[in-house]
Amino acid sequence: MDESERADVAVAAAREGASVAADYFRTDLPVEMKDGKTDVVTRADREAQERVIETIRETFPDVTVVGEEEDAPTVVPDDGPSFVVDPIDGTNNFVRGIPVWCTSVAAVVDGEPVAAATVVPPTGDEYVAADGPTRLNGEPVSVSDRIDPEASTVSPTLWWDLDRRDEYAAAATGVVERFADLRRYGSAQVTFGYVASGALDGSFSNLRGNPWDTVAGAHLVRQAGGRVTDLEGNRWRHDSRGVVASNGEIHDELLAVARETEAARN
Structure with a gap:
């Protein structure tokens, strides 16, 4: 698969995970702590990651998927293809009802990202990049030109x-x-x-x-x-x-x- 096809998988997976998370946003959701008072996790994180991984494996059944939750691998392999998943980046915002969180998926080959998708359900924004320019909601974007x-x-x-x-x-x-x-x-x-x-x-x-x-x-x-x-x-x-x-x-x-x-x- 080329980068555009990997990007398609990343986008589809990010959308699926974001949809799961969005269904739980601003609901009465139990919150658990992992490794500290600010390191929180919910059922939404776990279920969103499961959906992301399921979507990826429909196309790449044997690929390594690096993820934050449960028993997913935590290290990006330096050889071969992999995907990196964050089902809810900004869980502290998520559990407080603050609309700044997203689902992100990156496709990686030999340790280097080749495609990425970040879906932000509260705003409806999607950031996507493969081997061409980054696109926001389908339109090319670029970094700022401020020099001062x-x-x-x-x-x-x-x-x-x-x-x-x-x-x-x-x-x-x-x-x-x-x-x-x-x-x-x-x-x-x-x-x-x-x-x-x-x-x-x-x-x-x-x-x-x-x-x-x-x-x-x-x-x-x-x-x-x-x-x-x-x-x-x-x-x-x-x-x-x-x-x-x-x-x-x-x-x-x-x-x-x-x-x-x-x-x-x-």
Whole structure:
């Protein structure tokens, strides 16, 4: 299959999972905690992931599917095809009734994303990219062309646990001292979609993100003409420490903030 066909599978799977999740949104849904007070999960997450995987396996019955919930593999293989799934990215928003969450699916070959789809049911938006430009609701989009950090809006993303709030504070301080404004949405994949479409100028974290939080979004940003690196400024990949995604114009300034955030680790 070529990238456009893989993208079709990713889109179909993301839509199916998003439909399952949307049926539970703003309902009386029991919430469970996984590894911490802010790490929550619901039946909607599990059932949405099941639907995504079922949809993928209709075409790729034996492919590795990396996912957040249950017993799915958690590591992206460096050889061969795979898919990476986040059934609900932004579960904390989801359980609070905040309409910023999505279902994301990325198709990967030899460790590199080749297609991605992020479906955002509350807004009806779909971000899709294969080997051509990123599309938002079927129309090509691109990263912003802002070159002045003081006119740019960026977002710290991923999540610093309660014992790492010095890093969170450093990230916020670095943004407000260098850029026009800060946004934080609570969904990394939605945030990457905003960068890809030019709504945001950049997003960053010093953390090593889970692949389901990052891989699809990184592909969307790159195919929209943006730049995605690790903390060293090297090309980002699924196992990199830190992720810095931007329109390219403000990347060095954003990279400096990410490094300042990392320096606050101790």
